[in-house]
Amino acid sequence: MFRTHNCGELRLTDVGKEVSLSGWVQIGRDFGGLTFVDLRDRYGITQIVFDQDDHAELAERARKLGREWVIQVNGEVRERTNKNPNRATGDVEIVARELIILNRAKTPPFTIEDESDGGDDLRMQYRYLDLRRGPLQRNIIFRSQLALAVRAYLGGQNFVEVETPFLIKSTPEGARDFVVPSRLNEGQFYALPQSPQTFKQLLMVAGYDRYFQIVKCFRDEDLRADRQPEFTQIDCEMAFVTQDEILDTFEGLTRHVFQELKGIELGKFPRMLYDDAMRRYGSDKPDLRFGMELVELNDVAQQKGFKVFDDAELVVGIAVPGKADLTRKQIDKLTEWVKRPQIGAKGLVYVKCNPDGTFKSSVDKFFDQEALAAWAEKCGAQAGDLLLVISGEDEKSRKQLGNLRLHVAESFDMIPEGSFKPLWVVDFPLLEWDEESERFHAMHHPFTSPKREEVERMLTGDHETMKSLKADAYDLVINGAEIGGGSIRIYDRALQEKNFKLLGFTQEEAEEQFGFLMGAFEYGAPPHGGIAFGFDRLCAVMNGQSSIRDFIAFPKNNQGRDVMIDAPARVDEDQLEELNLKVTFEENQ
Template sequence: MYRTHNCGELCKKDVGKEVILSGWIQKKRNLGSLCFIDIRDYFGVTQLIFSKKKLIDKNFLLGKEFLIKIKGKVVERSSVNSIIPTGEIEILVKEIEILNSSPITPFTIENKTDGNEEIRMIYRYLDIRRNPIKKNLISRHNISLETRNFLSKNGFLEVETPILINHTPEGARSFVVPSRIHMGKFYALAQSPQLFKQLLMIGGIDKYFQITKCFRDEDARSNRQIEFSQIDCEMAFVDVNDVLIFFESFIKHLFKKIKNIQLKPFPCISYSNAMKMYGTDSPDTRFDMLFVELNNLVQKENISFLKEQELVIGIKIPKCHNYHDKMNYLKKKIKNKNIFWIQYSYDETSFSSNSYFMNKKMIKIFIKYFKAVPGDLLFISYGKKKKSRKQLGKIRLEIADYLNLKNPNVFNPLWVIDLPLLKWNKESKKYKSMHHPFTSPKEEDIHFLEKNPENIRSKSYDLIINGTEIGSGSIRIHNKNIQNLIFKYLGLSEKEIESKFGFFIKALEYGTPPHGGIALGLDRLINMIEGGDDIKNFIAFPKNNYGKDLMIKAPSTLEKKQLKELHFR
């Protein structure tokens, strides 16, 4: 028997019991003839006490992270440790056995470790022993379990779909797997179960879900991995509102159950309005600073230089105290961009601007228009519409970071709807899908296909929380003719359509129901709920930002024999 109890459960009511514990040595302290050890397992920490003579007699040399088994008696501690659940007791050790030794660890196994990310990724199994990582994995389990329970109780059926599939020309870059049996042919690792979940709807499954692995050969970052997990869902006989209402209730349930946070109703904002007001399709609404369009003002006031610009927009930062220090920081961020700022000093008479063409009269025009008061700071962006909004959107976020406006304890979810169906790709000189080619266009916009395809809105929706895209979905095309039409506008020939999607076009002929769904990034969702800053901390064995697993040294080369089997010379 390795243990009668774990290291996190013994308390005052257990005093007098004979127990057996097993665990790793976290701390060791010598006080005169006595030795104190903190022993740790998955469940917690318990303090041990025994005489040094016991170690000398058995010729024991104990070090940190040695795995030991002890037998002893639970006694009351003279000095209570209120930080840990076992802090009222300790174990008077009678017998001790080393189950396994350990070399000196490459970093300290403590809540606040001295190990950098690279060394912790190389020794990830040691990193998992630390409470922060262990708690993150427990949280992941709880959220996954709650997801399965909630969806199952609401009539969703969990179905596994294939990982090895055909490469499709849409979406991100795929990972490909050469076939040994079929010379010169390749599988692709699934970027999502998109077509399969639609086929399940055609197959009569009413509601489907899956917590699934997906793979995309793209650059990793703090909120993106090349191998990631998503909560994938699809529903038959639904429209946009049905999906938004249900998954709003799902997200609210998770936040309430996991963190006891009651979220407010999720507002909806169109893609076009998000871009106009925030300069991004993933707006962070924890703070204001909405864009104000100024073209009419500059025309009316005859501000010559700005009159020539396609767009002039601005934001106001109220009561920007100590703005001189802040401006030194922000000036570096806006260098060589079509952006200028105006400071309204606290003495109510002093103004300043970094723009060469702005005089005091012009500055006062902007001050009055924005209804600025002393201490306010204005930023004005001008130029081409897309670029101007994008630049000011970045400045807005930089300001929010610098002024600590992103309250980590506030969660502002919203739906961004009516995203464009298509976007023009300059490199390939053809249209690409904003989401994917199976997204349904809005019926009233289909006529734009003839002349202005970029004006077609889709029946799509993105779930944004605090400026991060957590999920994305749409109502799907369920009509064969419309699907073929979209494929053709994406530049696919009839031969390509048949080769890549022939099976799916055929399936659409057999009474396909209206259907739609959503995919929620599980890693991002957990990171958001737990207030993390990197999804790697919530994945047991993540890749680094270069797509490498530093522990197992993947990716790696293959031997010549293996390459030959795969028909590579």
């Protein structure tokens, strides 16, 4: 037996027991007569004592142990004289009677500590070592616990877990597919799924009225902190349900996992129309942990001789509480921030609401104290607050100020720690018009249904009508992060054909790519809808982190590479020849 207990298990009640522990050497400390070794496994750390007086040879061997050596220790549990209150096993130690070296280790390239001295690239290269560190182990264990809690809840709600294929057909909508050449079908390719969307709809046609899957998905897109080329979804679909029933079911799932894993009781989730979210926060995923709602100022700021405002479609501002004391240098940095290409604002106007009731602004030349007081009143600003104002096109200005709102809150620590503010954003537009390509794109995906009362308008309406169509589509947002999204689906062939036509598909293209789904609709498709949660993102948000990478055991870096195994990599020429790709590959050199 390698161990009778793990390294996080022993307590004062175990004093006097003979035990065996196995694990990795965290650190050793030599005090001459006594040598101490901290032994670590994923459960914790236990202090081992080697006494020179009792076992001289054993103590000598212990002094030679290196970091990350794998050892087994047999000995007796005793109470520590110098207890460690920061460690679960800090009241006890093991007096070693036997030491077995199971494996020696090279000195690791960085310290295996909670706070490591290794940079990101180095730790990614030695990911198997990085995964020994406490924070990552806690993240990966949390991920496992979350998956189990999800399965328990959905299983209790009569959901059936069904696996869907990974080798499917490529489709042009959405992000780029990863493609896989077929050896047996020369010149043809599979695609890795961006989601199991069509398969879960087919399961509804097949009569499995409650489906779920914790499933790997793939998108060949540019990466950032909350994106990976392969990621995991909690994918769900339900038949014979309304939008409200779906929201209630998955609000219940969210409350369940927060209660089970974090001990946090979430109340009823508010619901906000997409149009209201954009108007009030400049975002379809508003962060409700702090205020600073967007306020329209057209009626009090225009026609005062300031051409920048007078020519604008929208003048919009936020009141930043308690920040009238920002220096000009700090405000200039905010101005530079909104003028970056990523944000695209032309400038930023500020008004300081001074404690004495006066106002100081960057546009004093055009607006007197009375006018600035009207701005402050409209924004609900108090003495000591700071107004930040942007103008321009309506939609762009709202998004710019919405981004600034988040930046200000993060920069000045205005977001309360440990707070969770979920909400549903509902009634998204069905379609969005792209001026550059001069065509509609699906706001969610091509299978999203218009609201029931808008079906007739969709089937018979003109181009302008299509721009205003609303969908039975919804997103779950927590703390400004989109956790999940879904919709009621189209289940009628004629309506689905109409949607494909609006999205620029020819009848032949729609039939070639999705004929199987539309054909299934002709065999008694029930009303259905669903949702997919970003599983990796849910892990991160529940733990107050922004990056999903540390919740994935073996993630890719920002270039989509696995630097540990050096992938992607070239393949053998014989393999290329078997796949009928050799000529193409050589032509591209």
